[in-house]
Amino acid sequence: MKSRPSHAPFHSKKKPHRRVPVAEAEAALIEHYPRLVRLGYLALPATIGRHRRVLIAHRHAQRSLRVALGSTGGEGPYAALRREVLRQALAQGRRRGRLRSALAAAGLPQVLGLRLYPQAGGSAELALDRALASLPGAARAAYALLGVEGLDEQAAGDVLTQAGANDPRGAVRTAVAIESDHRLLAAGEFDPCTVQVRPTDLLRRRQRARTGLFTGAAVAVAAVVLAVAAIGGPPEPRRSGGSPGSAAGAQQAIDPAALVRAAPQAWAATARLDFTAWPARGNRAGDRPLLGKALATWANPGPSVQVSATPGTPRTAPSQPPQLLYAGDVDSATVVIFYDGLRLVRYAQARTGGSGAAALDFAQVSDADITTAAAVVVDRGDGNTRFLTAPWVAGSETRDLLQPDKQGVPLHRAADGTTDPVRMPGAGAAAGACGTTWPVLQLRSSSRVVEQHSFLLTDLGDLSPVHLTFTPPPVPGDTARAPREATGPEALDSWAHGACRLGELRGQGVRSVNDWQFARTPLPEGAGSAAWTCDRADTWRGPGRATVQFVPPSAPATAPGTLAGRQTDGSACSRFGRNVLGGVMWRSPAGHWYLLAAGSRDVQSIASSNGVTASVSGSSLAVPAPRDTRATLTAHLKSGATLRPLGGN
Incomplete structure (x- = not known):
């Protein structure tokens, strides 16, 4: 049950003062x-x-x-x-x-x-x-x-x-x-x-x-x-064997014999496809000394352990026995991955004969689903990433977001679900640069759980890769369109212009990014039609960010769109912020400058002031303007509300 979004500021209502009797x-x-x-x-x-x-x-x-x-x-x-x-x-x-x-x-x-x-x-x-x-x-x-x-x-x-x-x-x-x-x-x-x-x-x-x-x-x-009688039936059994906070419960939480292990085929007999359906895999899943060491390090990491966590993820010790997802040797490291219902916890140490400190990584993954629980990073090194895929993943490929017309390349996976190395986005590029490729995973779910379901994941530096989706432009007279998998030609073409901005989200605990093409508008002088997109990034902890882009038809396939607005923390371009307005200055092929603006489907009119005074009915505006114009844009919605571009004018 959800209540209506409210855009009015919260305030305390003034009432006559009286002391409570x-x-x-x-x-x-x-x-x-x-x-x-x-x-x-x-x-x-x-x-x-x-x-x-x-x-x-x-x-x-x-x-x-x-x-x-x-x-x-x-x-x-x-x-x-x-x-x-x-x-x-x-x-x-x-x-x-x-x-x-x-x-x-x-x-x-x-x-x-x-x-x-x-x-x-x-x-x-x-x-x-x-x-x-x-x-x-x-x-x-x-x-x-x-x-x-x-x-x-x-x-x-x-x-x-x-x-x-x-x-x-x-x-x-x-x-x-x-x-x-x-x-x-x-x-x-x-x-x-x-x-x-x-x-x-x-x-x-x-x-x-x-x-x-x-x-x-x-x-x-x-x-x-005390003042109220406790009412209820006979007590029900606890889910776990230990008592959180007690000495016995804490000891059991780090006992490798108490680790939760899902049945190998549990994923095929449940409607809950998330990390709880992952079986324990890896060539050292039965190595109790290794598992005990990993759990003890999690509970009490020493000063030599390198600890990292995505924003908002607690680094607390386990309060009950976690679920084992993987334990095995990968390249030059030995890796153990746990899941405690809220977090992924990855322990890594050098393999026998190696050197280097142990590492402990935490990532929040509450409410994961068939796509966001489809892969986990097992190891990174030399600009490459190996993933562990979910048991319901039946096919895997890699493709380049910057080459939307190029077909995917099959990605080999071992019997335990680990992939061959995949190049990290931006690897080898100069600091802050995108590089010439943006590799992503294209995974396909087993037909035992869903038919013809492929989806894209990209590595943004966290344990859990990020799910990429696409919302196509509105159709006149039709209802609002919902996000879908970004595997079709239209989605891939649009994502080619937004891929390089994904680098700004590295290490932020992002769960998914939706590329919403909220408008397509005709350009002056018969220059074709432009696309306006809003890329909405949602984090696992809740907050998100939105980036509005303008993409003219003349833009090269790999060129990022022109930034037309940005919100670093808010609901813009989510299901709680379905209205958006963007504006840019654009130069026509003939060399003339125009102020352009476009809004989403509920925009009824757009007006500009402060340098260019103009207004138009509808959801797009195009007026001649001096090159350095910094106009103030406003739009009015069907509801009568006023809308402004993200991040100001």
Whole structure:
């Protein structure tokens, strides 16, 4: 369930000031306690573990009463409590201090020797939990406000502003982009008032008196429920064998015997084609000493280990046994690749007889799919990359984006799915230059999962290659067109003009880039028609960037388009920003200069000022103008809204 995008700025509405009465605040706390605790639980960082999140969420809900009593902001009692719960949760996420000491100082729920967890959910709840864990605190809070509270985007932004969130607009935008049903938040997976109780370490505590255990459990549950009775059925089993945050759980997380291994044919018997369907492959997948060393390095990398991570990816130790995707010898390195539900983690060391420090790389890959989980970088060296392809990949080729008319070349893969070396884009070129080729992978999915499905991936320096798609120009009278695979002639011709700008995205944790040809416009003096494109890059962590280009018919096949606008962080050219306007100065073959502008399908009129005064009905403008004109462009949409070019005029 998604709410309508809102382009109005978030603000706090002024209301008459009044202090919240004690009786009203207490009544609101008792009545809405489960909701308040759930909001706090969702907004807290997942990295602190479920046990501590449960306790801290209860702590914040209870402390909110004291602060709300002093509020004079004109809110109702519940709004004041909610604002304070979120403020504390967001502040807790920023501090990331010693939580145990903070709990003790507060004199609130204390549990010794036991761990508390919300009930385990199904696959949908697990997927949502993983998606939320990858977001910053403000975005998690925004998702909770949209889902638990049922607020619209404007109201959610107002609450976040009052709670002291940084960039509430961006937080709401990130939350809206999550492809999950808000109703999942009603599940026990996200209910810290209905908990299961487990000991910290059964192996150590098995000889202790059972009476003490039962007494401790009763005290723990009584401390947690406090003002609300925990309601729910019998506890469900945990998904993993260890307890996150406990000594036993931490030890099991780095035990090679506990690694998750998918069945070799799991991908052919599931509707969930992502990294969870990858079997463990490689000639050293059974090498326990190697796997143990890789896990131990992940949990505690020493000073000599070279650690890298894509932006926004946590470098934390595993909290439960991860899934093994690969372990083997590749060229001069020994490589192990894990997947923990949110991240790819690659461990590499020199093969026997080699030298050099070990390396540990992290990359966020939450909500991967049949294309974005189709390949992983195994090794790089000498300007080449080897990939490990998904088990559902039936065919592989390489092709050059800068030569759209040239057919792909078959790419050999070993029995374990590793490819021959593929030249890295820009390898051998001068710093900052594109080079003369832009190699990409063209993979084909097995007919056992989808018919006639080929797609393009490009290496931009991260563990996960980037999925390239294409949206064709609008057809008059037709509905908006959706992105499709960039393997057809029209898509390849368009991408040839945008390929070199992909280099600007290296190392940014990009998930996919869509080349949207939002307009084709006739040029003055009968010079043919020009293409206007917006290349939208989406990152795994949420934010994206957009680049608008103008491509005249005279442009060579490999020439980048003329830059016509840019947005470094926003929703432009995504499904939440479907309207775009671009403008450039263009010289005709006869040597005359024109101001050109074009907008997407909902643009009804375009006007220019500041040097060139002109207006036209429709979605394109072309007027003579002096060479150095820097006109101000505006457009009006069918909705009546005003649109301006990206990045200014």
